[in-house]
Amino acid sequence: MKSLKKFLVLLLSVFMVLGLAGCSGKGEESGSKGIDNMKNVKIGVLVADATGAEALAFRSYYENYIQKQYNVTFMYSDELADAAAESSAIDNFIANNCKAIISFASADRPAQIRKCAENKVYYAVATGTLSDDEYAEFKDNEYYVGAIGPDLYTEFQAGYNMAKYYLDQGKTKFAIFGGATPYYVDMHIYRTAGMLVAMCEAGNGDYNGAKDFGSMIGTIYGMNCQLTPAQIGSVELVSYVGGYDFDDAWFGKLAEAANNPNVEVLLAVGSGLDTFAAFKRPDQALGTVDSYTADAVKAMEAGTLNYLAGKFSASIGPIFMATVSAVQGKPIRTANGEALALSQGYWVATSAEEANNYFTVDSSTTDPAYTKAMLDKLYGASYDDFAKFVGAYSYEEIQNLKK
Amino acid sequence: MKKIVEITHMSKRFGSTVALDDVDLEAYEGEIRGLIGENGSGKSTVTSIYAGMQKADAGTMLFEGKEWHPSSMNDALKKGVGMIVQENGTVPGISVAENIYLGEIDSYKKGPFVDLGRLNRDAQKALDDIGAGHINAAQITGMLDFQDRKLIEIAKVMVNDPKVLVVDETTTALSQKGREIIYSIMNKMRDDGKTVIFISHDLDEIMSVCDRLTVLRDGKIIRTFDKEEFEENAIKTSMIGRELQGNYYRDDYEEPAEKETVLKAEHLNLGNQLVDFSFELKKGEILGVGGLSHCGMHTLGKVLFGAMMPQSGTFTVHGKPVTSIHDAMKKQIGYVAKDRDTESLSLDASIKDNIAIAGLDKFSIKNFLILPSKENAYVKKQADALSIKCAGINQYVSALSGGNKQKVAFGKWLGRESEILILDCPTRGVDIGVKQAMYQLMYKMRNEGKSILLISEEMAELIGMSDRILIMKDGELKKELVRSRDLSEADVIQYMI
C-alpha cells in the first residue's frame, strides 16, 4: 500500500516536471516568429459539402500537402447543412482550442465571424466572399482575416464566359442545368444569370424582359427561381432543369432536357458531369463549372466535355497563409488595416491538353500549384505583395511564378 | 398395458413463476388420460413441452421407451405426438390446406416449386377423414369460424396418424357437432390402442370421457384417479387443496326484490349478429345470455357497452340512450371482455396501471391531477377486496395467472362502483378457486342492487347463477328462461341448436 502511494507521488512529480518543461518550451517557441519553427497551430475547417469533388480536392490540399509542410493540424467539421450546425461546429473548434477557423460554409457568415471574434479565434473565408454590407461590418475586426475567392460578379462572369464561348462558335440552341437555383442559392443563380445575359447579347433579345446583369438577377428572383425555356432573340433556351431531387422525374427531366433534338449545347452551373454528361449526344457540346478531376480530364479527351471552369485546389493556399500569419501576430491587412477581400477566378480549360495540365498540377501532393516555397513568401507579407500574388491566379501566371 | 409416455422429474420456470415442479407423469397405450387442475397448475405446460412447443428446464422424457427430444411441434407430430392447443392454433392469412401442412410444405415440392394441387387434394382428404368435409381446403382460414378452425387443427394432427394425441381445453369452444367429432376421434384412438391425453377444466366432461384422471396443482402431480374412483368432491378437493366451502353457485331461487328496469334494448340489429333483439335488464338481477359461440351474444355485450354501434334499434339506461363507451362508463356500465389478454388488460403494464386506468375520473383531482397516494389507495383497495395474489401492485400483469388476471379485469370496474356489469365469459380459463370467488362476488353485487349481464358459453354457470336466461341463436332471441330448480342443461341446449 505504502509503496503504491510512493509510486503515485513519484509519478505525479515526474508529470509536473514534464509539464513545466513543456510550458517553458512553449514560451521559447512562441518568441521566435518564423513560420517553420512555430508551435503547432490547430485550425478548424467548416465544410458545407463533404462529398463533392471540389470540396474533397480542397481537403486533400490541406491535409495531404499543407499539413505535411507546416506545423499545423486541421480539424474538419461534418457536413454542415444549416446555420445552427455551423454555429455548433465553431463551438466544437473553440472547445478544442483551435486558434483559427477557415470556412467553406456559408449559411450564416456574419454569425460565424461574430462568434469567432467573441472567442478570439481568427476567421477566414475560403473560396467565397462577403457581401459589401458584411464586409463593411467586419473589415476592421482584427479577428476577421478576410476572404479570397470568386465574388458573385465573378460567378456571373464565369457563367457569361462559358455561354459566350459557345455563342461565339455560332451555337444558338441551349439547355441549362441550373443546379441549386430553385433553392435560391446565389452562386448558382449568378452563374445562370451570366449565361442568360450572354445569350441576350448574342441573340439581341431579352429573357422575360431582362437583358443585363442587374435586371437578370431580379428577373430570376421574380420567377421564384423557377426558370422556364424561352426564345432569346435569335438564341433559344430550349430546355432548363434545376434542383437536385435524384428521383425518377428528375432523371427524366435531365434526360429530356439534354436529349431534345434541337439542343446544341448543354450548360451546367455545376456538377455537369454527374447530370448532363450521361444523357448527352455526341453531336452536342457540354460546358460546366466543376473541378479538375481525372474523370473530367477523361471526359474532355473523349469529347464528352468541351469547356470546364474550375477552381484549383491550391487556391486556398494564400488564405491559409494569411490566417497563419494572423495567428502568429503578423496579420496581412490593407493600408487602412482592413481585412482582405480579394477576388480570384476560375481556371478555364477548353481542350483536353489544358485540362490535363491543370489536373496534373491540381492533384499533386508534392508539387501543387502553390508550393510551400511560394507560400512561404506570403508569411507576414505586405498587402500589396499578397494581393499581387493572389491576383496572378491563372495557370500560366502561376507557372511563371514558380520559375 | 404398455407405457408409452413417460416423464420424470420435469421442472419449468417462467421468470419468477414455477410452472412445473419435479413432475412425473406416464400414460399407457389404449387409454384416454384426463389432466385436470386449476389454471396455472401446469397441465398445459407439461403437455406442451412433451409436444415440442417449448423446452423444459430439467427432467427426462421417454416416448415408447426411447429418449424423447422433439425440436418443435412439427417434429413431435412427425414422430407420433400431436397436440391440439387451447388457444387458436391456426394462421388466419393462409389457406386451410397450408395450415394443415404448416411447416411441412417441403414435402409438397415439385422441383423447386410447391405443388398446390396435390397439397389441396391431400388436405381435403384429411378433412374428410375426420368428418369435417364441409370445409373447403383451398379457402382462406381467417374466413372460417372458430369451430371450423379448431377442426383444421384436428385434421392437421390426425393426418400424421399420431400415437399420442393431446387435446388441450379444446372442447369448450366447440358446438355439439364439433365435440362429437373430437370425441369420436378420441374413442377411435383408444380403441386402436393409442393414447389420448385430454385436458379440460370441465369436471363433468372429463369424468365422462376419460379412463383415468391426473390432478395437478401448483406445478405438482397431486393424485391419479382410476375410473372407478371418480368422485366429484374428491377430485375438486385435490384440485384446490382444500374442501370447497359453501356452494359453488348461488343456492337461492328467489326473484329479485326490485322490478325497476335499468337497461332497455329495443329492436337492435347488427348484421347477422343481432336481429331485432329486445330485452330489459332489471335492478338487482343477474341476466344470463347463452348460446353457441357465434350466436351474437358476444357482439351484444360490446353493443351494450357502446363499443359497437347497432345498425338500427335503441338501447337506453334509465331511459337515456348510450352513445359511446365513454358515455356508457358515465352511466355506470362496466364491461369485462371475453378476450382477457387482448381486450381487458394491458399485459405489459402493472396491476396498478390496469386498475387505475378505468377509475382515473374517480380518484383524480378535478378529473385531471393524479396524486400517487390517492392512486395507490384506490388500487390497493380493489386488489385487497379481490385478494389478487401478487408481489405488489406494481407487478406486471403478464406475470399473473389467468385467475388473477381476471380479478384485475374485475377490479377495473369494481372500483368505479359500476351499477351495470356486462361480463362476457368471466370465468373462461379461470380455476375453480377463483371461479367460486367470482360467483360469490357476483351474487353479492346482485344483492346490493347491481345488475349483471352474464354472457356465458357454460350452461351450468348460466343455470346456476342467472335470475333469467336469454337464449340466442343467429342473432335472435330464441327463448327466455326463468330461474328454477328444475332447469336442466338439456332444457337450455335445445333452444341453442
Next chain:
Amino acid sequence: MSKGKRLAGTLAIPVIACIVTNVICLAKGVPMFETGLNWLTFVRAIANVSLVTYALSINLNSGRFDFSVGSIALLASVLSASISVKYGLHPAVMLVLSLLFGLILGFISGLIYITVKLPPMIVSLGVALLYEGIAYTLTGGHGVSFVNNKELLGFASVPNYLLIIVIALVCVVVIFDHTTFGYDYKALISGQRVAVNTGINEKKNALICYTIAGGLMGVQGFISATTTGSIQMALNFGSIAPMFMAFLPMFIGGYIGRYSNDKLGYLLGAVSMAFVSMLYVRLMVNSSVQQVVSALLLVGFLIFLNNEGRIKGLLHPKHEN
C-alpha cells in the same frame, strides 16, 4: 369473385393513372410519349420504383420497418461500380455484382437483426448509418464516377430495363408464392406465434427476406448508378430517400392484391407512379409542386383505402332502413 371483377380491380388504378396523366399532357399540348427517350424514362421509373417497392414490402408486410434499404443500394452499387470500373467489366457483370453485393449486405443486415433481436426499425437505423459510413470511407467521400465509361452507361435501354422488370417480377412471384420459403413467409406474416410454435424457422425466414430485399436494392442501386454514371455519397441518413418513393405504390399494390397478386400489384403501382413521373417530366413540373402533388396523392389514396366502405356508402346510399 368473377374474372371480370378481378380484371377490373387489378387494372383500374394503372388505367386511371394512364388516362388522367395522358389527358393532362394532351391538354397542355405535350403528348406523353413522343420519343424513344420518353419510353426509356418511363421504363426506368417502373424498374426503379418496383424494385424498391418489392424490397421494402417484403419486410414491411412482416411488420419489419427497414430504413436501411437505401444504404444497401448505395453501398452495393459503390462496391460493384468500383470493381467494374477498375477492371473494365461488362455492364451485365456489374449488374450481377450489384445483385451479389446487395444479397450479401441484406444478409448481413438480417444477421444483425436476428442476432441482437431488437425491433427492426432500430436495427435498420444502425445499419443505414453503418453502410453509409462504409461507402464513404471506401471511396474517400468521392463516390464513384464512370461518366466516361460508355459501355456501362450504355446499359440504359428499354429492352434492358424491361428485362429487369420482368425477371424481378417473376423472381418475387415465384419465390414468395410458389416456394416453401414463400409459404412459410406468409404463415409467419399472419400468425407469427402459431407458425413459430409449429416449427417454422423464423430466423431463417427473416434472414432470407433481408437477403432478397438486399439483392433487389442492389439491382436498384445499379440502375441508379448507370443512369448518370455517378454515385453520390450520403451521410447522416442521406440514403433513406429512395424508401419514400415506395410507399404509394406499396399501398396501391396492397389494394390490387385483393383482386389478383400483390407482387403484380406492386409492379402496377410502380407503373401508375411512372405515369405520374412522366407527367412531371413532360410538363417540367418544378420540384416543390411535384412534392405537394405526390404528398396529396399519397394522402388521398390512403383516405380512399381506409374509408372505402364509407365512400361506397356515400356513392350508393342504402335504401333499406
Next chain:
Amino acid sequence: MKKQHIKDMIFRIAPIVGLLILFALFMVFAVIKDINIPYSMKNILNQSVIVIVVATGAIFIYTLGSFDISLGANMCVSALIGAMAYNRTGSVLVMLGACVLCAVLISLVCSVLASVFHLPVFVTTIAMLSLLNAGVLMLIGANGTGDIVQVPADAVSAINTVEFKLLVLCLYLAVCIFVFNFLKLGREEKFVGGNPECARLTGLNNSRLAILAFIMAGIGVGLGSFLTITYAPTLSRNTASSVGMDVIISIVFGGMPVSGGARSKIYSAVVGALSMTLLSQIMLMLNLNSGISQMVKAIIFILVVYISMSDNKKNNLPR
C-alpha cells in the same frame, strides 16, 4: 426472482450507465487532448438542448407506439414562420408565439387528418414530410431574400445564452414530466401505447389522445424552432434537417421502447441526446474522418440499445 429483478434493473439503467461511461471517456480524451473543458461543457449543453426539447415532446408520440418522421420539417417551417413573424413585428414574444403556434398547428393537422380519415399515423407523417418540405421552399421564396430567412442577430443575442436555454428546457421538461406522470393524460397515453384495443374498451378515446400527444410534441417542436432561431438566426431550407433523425436516435439510445406503452420513460430524450452529443464530441477530438466516425457511432448505437432493450426470453423475433 432476485436475479430477474437485478437483470431488469440493469436493463433499466443501461442507458444512464452508457451516458456516464461516455462522459468518463469524454473527460479522459478531453484531458489527453488538452481541450477547453468548461467551454466544451457549455457547448455540449448548447448542442443537446434543441434535440432534448423536441425529443421530450416526441416521447408522447412514441409512448403511443407510433412515430413522427416529419418533426424536422415541421421545425423548419415553424422556425421560418417565427422568423417572418419577428421581422414583421420586431417582438421576440411574437416570434415565440408564432413558432409554437405554427408547430402545434402542423401537428394538429397531421393528427386530425389521421384520426378523421382513420389513417395510420406514421404514414400520415410521411405525407406530411413531403408537404412541409414543399412548404419550406415556398416560404423561402415568398420571403424574397435569397436562400435564407434572417432575424437580426442582435435581436436574439440577449437570449442566446446557456442559462436561458436551460431555463426553457427545464420548464418544458417539468411540464412534460408533470403531464406524463401526474396527469390523467399521461396515464392514458401510456395505457393506449400498451394495448390500444383494451384502452378503447376502457373508455379512452384513442384518437383524442393521439391528437393531444401530437399537440404536446408540437409544443416541443415549436420551442425547438424558437431555440434554433436564437442559436442561429439565419434559416434556410436545410434548417433542422437533421433533427428528425437525431430525435429518433436519441430517444432510442435513451432507452425508450419503440413500441411505447407502460415502460415509456420521459427522461430517455435527455439521456439519449446528451449521449449522442458526447459521442460526437469524442469522435471530433479523435479527428476521425466522417465515414469512420459514422461507422463507430452506428456500432455503439446498436450495442447500447442491444444491452438496454434486447429481450432474449422471447421466442419470436420482435417486429
